[in-house]
Amino acid sequence: MVIKIDKQPIPITEIEQSAFCQTDEELASKTLEQEFNSGVRWQKLPVSYMRTSPEELEQKISAAKKKLGNKIVILGHHYQRDEVIQFADIRGDSFKLSQHAAELKDPEYIIFCGVHFMAETADILSSQTQKVILPNLTAGCSMADMAHIDDVMDCWDDLTEILGEGSVVPMTYMNSTAAIKSLCGKNGGVVCTSANASAAFDWAFERGEKILFLPDQHLGRNTAVTKGVQLDEMIVWNPFKPQGGNTIEEIKNAKLILWQGHCSVHTRFTTAQIDSARKTNSEVSIIVHPECTLDVVESADYVGSTEYIKQIINEAEPGTSWGVGTEISLVNRIASENPDKNVFCLDSVVCPCSTMYRIHPAYVAWVLDGLLEGVVVNQIEVDEETRKFSRIALDRMLSIK
Secondary structure, eight states, X not given: OEEOOOOOOOOOOHHHHHHTOBSSSOOOOOOHHHHHTTTOOOOOOOHHHHHOOHHHHHHHHHHHHHHHGGGEEEEEETTSOHHHHTTOSEEEOHHHHHHHHHHOOSOSEEEEESOHHXXXXXXXXSOTTSEEEOSOTTXXXXXHHTSOHHHHXXXXXXXXXXXXXXXXXXXXESSSOHHHHHHHHHTTOEEEOTTTXXXXXXXXXXXXXXXXXXXXXXXXXXXXXXXXXXXXXXXXXXXXXXXXXXXXXXXXXXXXXXXXXXXXXXXXXXXXXXXXXXXXXXXXXXXXXXXXOHHHHHHOSEEOOHHHHHXXXXXXXXXXXXXXXXXHHHHHHHHHHOTTSEEEESOSSBOOOTTGGGOOHHHHHHHHHHHHTTOEESEEOOOHHHHHHHHHHHHHHHHOO
């Protein structure tokens, strides 16, 4: 039996954004009821799950996983909290997990411990006999929510009217809705991740003189700079202004049209934090994610995806120091896996990704218990039309080397 629950986007409030920020490095495990008391507006569960202790939830999830066996696979994004990622059969960034979703053939159920756009992508890439489940339907992505399909369609229509049909190659970051991916697939475009953005830019510029990059302006700008695109050849499209806030001349002269979106986690990092780290230890290496702002990226020693960050630090010499500009759950995990190195987050105020943090172990226990009873909750399904064209854009991404 499949229980349908409508997914309503729950925006991140200032209360939620700050609810789990603290100045120490440990994010304490709490019951879901205690986290609800912080003022969050997450998907509600039966009271028994809300009040179950972290220790009991760990036991429940372990027991359910054992009973379900190879009927399920749990995918866990690097930004998941430790209490959840410990149960992941496969860990990775959005690119690695999308590859696995395309390759997994045996599990009947894919439990995606990530956010909504990732579960959508898994549904698109997996077989139609498999069911993808997102433990908490309110686990969205603030960046993806910044590019609503209606606004993007208005932008696309404006660009087509000003520049002509086929003049712009649409490219969307993985952190976008299936509807945005579908638009790219329909119009000769592609999806990219932080791991393959450089190659995706090469692919796009081979097919057109202009790129519309959605929805993260910083990843788009940072990648374009490495390709020799000048800053004055880029414009930002504000969906709340006519023509994105640009003149017709500016649109015609632009090589890169950047959607006005960003990551709330990575824009917290600053050059002042980098300067402070280097003042404390002149030998420290700075490594950041390309969703950071351009000045931060240009000040860093290394820039790359979460998989890249993990690899560089894992392979580094013992005794080295690393200031890291990415999500705190991942930074803490890298630090614990590399006790022979000094690994720390550049931001002294610890703020996890608020939407990733919405996947509490109670939700995982709830969906697994449902499967044991033959009940599927929180299934993510992409309609056939959207699925078809999204798949085209995603297959192009997976084919880019």
